[in-house]
Each structure stands twice: as structure tokens, then as C-alpha cells.
Amino acid sequence: xxxxxxxxxxxxxxxxxxxxxxxxxxxxxxxxxxxxxxxxxxxxxxxxxxxxxxxxxxxxxxxxxxxxxxxxxxxxxxxxxxxxxxxxxxxxxxxxxxxxxxxxxxxxxxxxxxxxxxxxxxxxxxxxxxxxxxxxxxxxxxxxxxxxxxxxxxxxxxxxxxxxxxxxxxxxxxxxxxxxxxxxxxxxxxxxxxxxxxxxxxxxxxxxxxxxxxxxxxxxxxxxxxxxxxxxxxxxxxxxxxxxxxxxxxxxxxxxxxxxxxxxxxxxxxxxxxxxxxxxxxxxxxxxxxxxxxxxxxxxxxxxxxxxxxxxxxxxxxxxxxxxxxxxxxxxxxxxxxxxxxxxxxxxxxxxxxxxxxxx
Amino acid sequence: xxxxxxxxxxxxxxxxxxxxxxxxxxxxxxxxxxxxxxxxxxxxxxxxxxxxxxxxxxxxxxxxxxxxxxxxxxxxxxxxxxxxxxxxxxxxxxxxxxxxxxxxxxxxxxxxxxxxxxxxxxxxxxxxxxxxxxxxxxxxxxxxxxxxxxxxxxxxxxxxxxxxxxxxxxxxxxxxxxxxxxxxxxxxxxxxxxxxxxxxxxxxxxxxxxxxxxxxxxxxxxxxxxxxxxxxxxxxxxxxxxxxxxxxxxxxxxxxxxxxxxxxxxxxxxxxxxxxxxxxxxxxxxxxxxxxxxxxxxxxxxxxxxxx
Numbered sequence: 301x302x303x304x305x306x307x308x309x310x311x312x313x314x315x316x317x318x319x320x321x322x323x324x325x326x327x328x329x330x331x332x333x334x335x336x337x338x339x340x341x342x343x344x345x346x347x348x349x350x351x352x353x354x355x356x357x358x359x360x361x362x363x364x365x366x367x368x369x370x371x372x373x374x375x376x377x378x379x380x381x382x383x384x385x386x387x388x389x390x391x392x393x394x395x396x397x398x399x400x401x402x403x404x405x406x407x408x409x410x411x412x413x414x415x416x417x418x419x420x421x422x423x424x425x426x427x428x429x430x431x432x433x434x435x436x437x438x439x440x441x442x443x444x445x446x447x448x449x450x451x452x453x454x455x456x457x458x459x460x461x462x463x464x465x466x467x468x469x470x471x472x473x474x475x476x477x478x479x480x481x482x483x484x485x486x487x488x489x490x491x492x493x494x495x496x497x498x499x500x501x502x503x504x505x506x507x508x509x510x511x512x513x514x515x516x517x518x519x520x521x522x523x524x525x526x527x528x529x530x531x532x533x534x535x536x537x538x539x540x541x542x543x544x545x546x547x548x549x550x551x552x553x554x555x556x557x558x559x560x561x562x563x564x565x566x567x568x569x570x571x572x573x574x575x576x577x578x579x580x581x582x583x584x585x586x587x588x589x590x591x592x593x594x595x596x597x598x599x600x601x602x603x604x605x606x607x608x609x610x611x612x613x614x615x616x617x618x619x620x621x622x623x624x625x626x627x628x629x630x631x632x633x634x635x636x637x638x639x640x641x642x643x644x645x646x647x648x649x650x651x652x653x654x655x656x657x658x659x660x
Numbered sequence: 661x662x663x664x665x666x667x668x669x670x671x672x673x674x675x676x677x678x679x680x681x682x683x684x685x686x687x688x689x690x691x692x693x694x695x696x697x698x699x700x701x702x703x704x705x706x707x708x709x710x711x712x713x714x715x716x717x718x719x720x721x722x723x724x725x726x727x728x729x730x731x732x733x734x735x736x737x738x739x740x741x742x743x744x745x746x747x748x749x750x751x752x753x754x755x756x757x758x759x760x761x762x763x764x765x766x767x768x769x770x771x772x773x774x775x776x777x778x779x780x781x782x783x784x785x786x787x788x789x790x791x792x793x794x795x796x797x798x799x800x801x802x803x804x805x806x807x808x809x810x811x812x813x814x815x816x817x818x819x820x821x822x823x824x825x826x827x828x829x830x831x832x833x834x835x836x837x838x839x840x841x842x843x844x845x846x847x848x849x850x851x852x853x854x855x856x857x858x859x860x861x862x863x864x865x866x867x868x869x870x871x872x873x874x875x876x877x878x879x880x881x882x883x884x885x886x887x888x889x890x891x892x893x894x895x896x897x898x899x900x901x902x903x904x905x906x907x908x909x910x911x912x913x914x915x916x917x918x919x920x921x922x923x924x925x926x927x928x929x930x931x932x933x934x935x936x937x938x939x940x941x942x943x944x945x946x947x948x949x950x951x952x953x954x955x956x957x958x959x960x961x962x963x964x965x966x967x968x
Binding site: 356359360362363365366367368369370372373374376377378379380381382383384385386387388390397402403404452455456458459464467468469470471472473474475477478479480481482484485486488489490495496499503528532536547550551554555559560592593596597600601611614615618619624627628631632634635638639642 | 677679680681691694695698699701702703705706708709723724725726728768769771772774775776778781782783784787790791794796797798799800801802803804805806807809810822823824825826828831855856857860877881884885886887888892903906907910911936939942943946947950951954957
């Protein structure tokens with residue numbers, strides 16, 4: 301008994317196996333630990349046991365608690381993430397939820413139309429307008445939003461006083477935890493037609509303005525909202541990367557005569573390179589999801605022409621207009637292009653010699 | 661300068677590396693100025709919202725909009741809102757969904773994170789792949805909506821919790837933290853005859869308070885801030901959470917929450933003051949909770965980022 305327990309330093313066996321020191325358990329414990337017993341092959345009763353692997357039944361017995369613990373999450377994901385994937389077949393139908401009493405069984409009664417919804421999509425000017433808006437906003441976010449957390453992290457990192465750092469970080473993190481409803485409302489009350497700034501201008505004889513309903517400036521407005529809400533939060537990962545940089549590098553650079561800016565260019569920024577590459581890959585992979593709630597909330601104020609992105613278009617066509625098949629087709633196309641973008645961006649990161657999201 | 665004051669000074673001022681040149685006055689001023697500007701940019705809007713919600717109606721009327729400088733403080737907006745009616749009910753709904761949702765999400769997430777924290781356990785790799793794959797694709801809005809509807813979850817609070825109960829990212833962070841706990845601890849418990857559930861409850865969880873706090877906050881903020889699920893799955897006005905009531909007040913240009921419209925019409929209450937008070941009520945829990953969890957952020961996020 302004590303032998304069994306002592307020969308198991310890898311922590312992979314449960315008490316169930318401890319209670320029964322069968323030859324199998326002993327042998328597996330030995331091979332697991334990489335001991336000399338690796339050569340002794342013992343066939344588990346009924347199970348196939350190759351060389352060093354543990355028989356399925358033994359492992360099932362040993363890990364049943366762990367498996368049971370994982371099951372609820374797997375079930376939830378199967379139900380709400382995997383099952384709806386199958387539901388995307390309504391994109392190839394002319395789906396009518398009312399042909400049957402239940403939305404799922406209605407799928408079996410709806411007529412098949414093949415790729416008709418997709419060809420409809422390509423001829424739809426509203427779809428192209430939403431795509432255009434999405435890509436435009438993505439480009440704008442990439443240029444105006446993406447570098448901000450990096451710059452802020454460099455700034456915060458150069459502040460040495462820990463108290464100042466902590467307070468500044470605490471304040472900058474805060475808006476990340478506000479809902480989009482709050483953020484949009486705050487902006488509306490400040491920059492809207494009846495907002496503080498317009499009111500003050502009017503009181504001093506200038507003409508007021510309404511940023512919130514201006515379709516031309518909408519793209520800058522939403523970018524500003526994103527910066528206000530999430531730029532502070534974005535610095536966390538960069539600060540983590542910066543804190544991992546060895547001070548020896550800075551010291552060596554300083555000894556070689558590198559000034560403040562030289563050290564930033566040759567030590568700090570190269571240290572951030574993998575993180576920047578990773579986040580860029582993730583961002584590009586998500587290019588078609590520029591945000592959803594933010595746009596939905598402001599759709600009424602500026603009109604669909606400026607604020608419609610692919611996600612809100614799916615919502616509008618499906619949930620609002622009840623054209624489920626068409627909306628599902630748009631959503632499916634968006635998802636497929638999104639996966640291609642992730643894979644492509646990751647490939648590109650590999651070409652640049654970075655790790656990307658997953659390894660080669 | 662005596663040795664003593666020198667010592668005190670060196671304790672107060674953090675050690676500056678000897679090789680680093682001292683910053684120029686202009687550089688320091690520019691840096692702190694910019695930092696101050698960033699912080700003001702975050703705090704100023706919040707200040708204005710809070711001050712307006714606390715201002716009496718005459719002050720709001722005189723300014724003609726949001727109040728920047730407080731003149732007189734009144735809590736009448738809050739007492740009216742919290743004295744029953746639409747907003748009080750919405751707060752109860754939001755609080756309930758947040759509480760039960762967070763408990764549920766944490767339970768399943770912690771269990772799964774522990775269940776996957778032992779490399780080499782049966783099905784470990786398969787379950788992990790099943791989970792992580794969902795980070796790369798979403799099923800899409802329409803099929804999810806049809807599913808929730810077919811399951812009969814519409815117009816129930818379950819529709820606000822179940823579809824978004826699991827965050828794979830949060831599980832990965834938890835798992836990475838659990839895996840960082842030294843195996844000798846769990847090993848000795850196992851030799852003493854403790855099962856996996858017992859090890860999780862008595863050893864792993866007390867050791868991971870930091871990351872549990874952070875992940876709980878993430879889940880709680882998610883539930884508290886969400887409005888979209890309620891907007892598509894609920895039709896009953898009485899069931900609406902706080903964020904949805906806030907949208908209706910501010911976006912749809914409703915004057916005041918139901919129950920208080922009379923008071924606004926007769927000029928006792930300012931509709932703007934009421935709207936701002938609802939906003940403050942919506943942001944208070946988050947603003948209070950996040951600084952407490954703040955000190956754990958970096959630790960919690962780092963373990964997740966490095967190993968996840």
C-alpha cells in the first residue's frame with residue numbers, strides 16, 4: 301500500500317486506485333513515473349493496454365470525478381454553441397417558424413432553396429453598405445484605437461512612483477466595466493444636442509451642435525467611445541509584457557550609451573513585439589465584428605446608413621423583420637470569412653516569425 | 661543631510677536605477693500633465709452625471725442641462741426611484757440575475773477548470789479542444805435565437821443566464837491558476853484519502869481567492885451590464901432589467917420612469933435628474949466592486965495570459 305502511494309509522484313492517480321493495488325495499477329504507476337518497470341507490460345482485464353498507456357477502463361475509473369466536473373460546461377457549450385451551428389442550415393431554406401409548433405421542428409417542414417439566400421445577399425445594396433461600414437470602422441479602429449493602449453502602457457510604465465501608477469491604472473480600468481448603455485448615454489448627455497457642451501456653447505452665443513446624430517462624424521464618435529471605454533483596460537497585457545523585461549537589458553543598453561528613447565526603441569518595443577503581433581492577429585481575425593451593442597444602441601439616432609454594421613444587419617433582418625433564413629445566411633457568411641481571417645492572419649504572423657494565436 | 665533623513669527619503673522615493681538619468685522638468689511636467697488629462701477624461705463625465713443626479717430641480721433648470729458645479733445637494737431623485745415602481749423592480753431583477761447567474765457560472769466554471777487541470781486525465785485533451793474551438797467561431801445570432809425560443813426559454817429569466825453562462829476564456833484563466841498550485845499539496849491530500857471534490861473545496865479554492873474574485877467580477881459585470889438578451893428574449897415590461905429601463909429612459913426619450921411621470925409633469929422632479937440618478941444606480945455596483953478586485957487583476961490575468 302505504502303509502496304503504491306510512494307511511487308506515484310506525478311499526481312495522476314486517484315484514491316480509487318490506491319485502495320486496490322492491482323498489478324495494473326502498480327505497473328502504470330511505475331511507467332508514469334518513468335521508472336525501470338516500464339518494460340513490464342501488464343494487460344488490463346478486458347481493456348487494451350499498449351506499452352506504457354493506461355487502459356481505458358482504469359483511466360475512466362481513476363478520472364471519473366474529473367470528467368463529471370467537466371460535463372456541465374461541455375453540455376452547456378454543446379447546447380448553446382454547437383447545436384446552433386446546425387441551426388445555420390436555415391440559411392439554405394426559406395425558413396418559416398410558423399409551419400410547426402416548435403422552431404426546431406419547423407426546420408424539417410420548411411422548403412429548401414439552396415444558395416438562393418446567398419445570391420440574394422450579393423445583390424442586396426444594404427448588405428454591401430453594411431459591409432462597407434464594417435470594414436471602414438475596422439480600419440479606423442486599427443489606426444486610431446489599437447496604438448492607444450500601447451502608448452498608454454509605455455507612459456504608465458515610465459512612471460516609477462508605485463502610488464501614482466496604481467491610482468492612474470485604477471481610474472483608467474474603470475470604464476471597461478461600464479455597460480455600453482452607460483457609455484453611450486454618457487456620450488449622449490455630453491455631446492448630444494441637449495448635452496452639456498452644446499448647451500454651454502449656446503449660452504455663450506455660439507451655435508450648438510449635435511454630435512450624436514451626425515452621420516458623417518459617427519465613425520469617429522464610436523471610435524472615441526471605444527477608446528474611452530477600453531483603452532485603459534487594454535494596457536494590462538502590455539504592462540504585463542513590460543514587467544517581464546529584464547532590467548539587465550536596460551542597464552546594458554544604458555552602459556552602451558543608449559538614451560531614454562534609444563532604450564525604448566531597442567529594448568522596450570522589441571519586448572512588446574510578440575504581444576502586439578498576437579493582439580493584431582486577434583483583431584484582424586475579428587475584423588467583421590467591430591462591435592454590436594454599441595451600434596445597435598445608436599442606430600436610431602444616426603440612422604442605418606452610417607451605423608449599420610454586419611452584426612446589426614443580421615439583427616435587423618432576422619429578429620426585427622423575421623427574415624430568419626436571409627439573416628442566418630449573412631451571419632454564416634460573416635462567420636466563415638471570420639475564420640478565414642483568423643487563419644490567414646495567424647499564417648502571416650508565422651511568416652513574420654511570431655507565434656500568433658497557436659503554434660505551427 | 662543626516663543619515664536618518666537620507667534613509668527616510670530613500671524609503672519614500674522608490675529606487676531609481678543608478679544608470680538612469682534624472683528626468684527633465686519639462687518632460688516630467690508633460691508626462692504627469694498627460695496622465696492627469698487621461699484620468700480627468702475618465703472621471704469628468706462621471707462627476708457631471710453624479711452631480712446632476714444630486715442637484716435639486718431649480719439648479720438643473722437654471723443651468724439648462726447637466727450640472728458641473730454642485731449648488732445644493734438633494735437625494736430626492738434617489739428616494740423617489742428607490743421607493744418602489746419601475747426602477748426599483750428593475751434593480752431587483754438585475755441584482756437577482758447577477759447574483760444567481762454569477763453563482764451558476766462560477767460553479768460550472770470552477771468545476772470544469774479543475775476537471776481539466778490535470779494533464780493526462782481521460783478525455784482532458786478532447787474536452788479542452790471542444791471548449792477552445794468555441795472561441796474561434798460563434799454559431800450566429802439567428803440560430804441561437806431560434807434555439808432559445810424553441811426551448812421555451814423566452815420570457816423567462818433563464819434566457820438571461822443560460823445562453824451566456826459559460827465564458828471559455830474565464831475557464832482557461834482559472835485552469836491556468838489551478839495548474840500553478842504546487843502538486844505536492846494536492847498529492848498529500850490524495851494520500852490521506854481525499855477525493856477530487858474535497859481537494860477542490862479544501863485546498864485549491866482557498867488558495868485561489870485572488871483569481872476567483874477576479875473571475876467572479878468578470879461574470880458579475882457581464883450579467884449586470886447585459887441588456888441585449890433581455891431585449892430580444894423578454895417581452896414583459898415588468899421583467900426588464902435595469903440597463904433596459906435605462907435605454908428606454910434615455911434613448912427612446914421617455915420623460916420619466918413609469919410611476920414618476922406625474923411628479924415630473926407637475927414640476928416636482930426634473931426628468932434629467934431622474935435619468936442621471938438611474939445611470940448612477942446602474943454604475944454604482946461596478947464602480948464599487950472593481951477597485952476591490954483591482955489588486956488581483958494583474959496576478960489573475962497574468963497567470964491566465966502566460967499559460968492559457
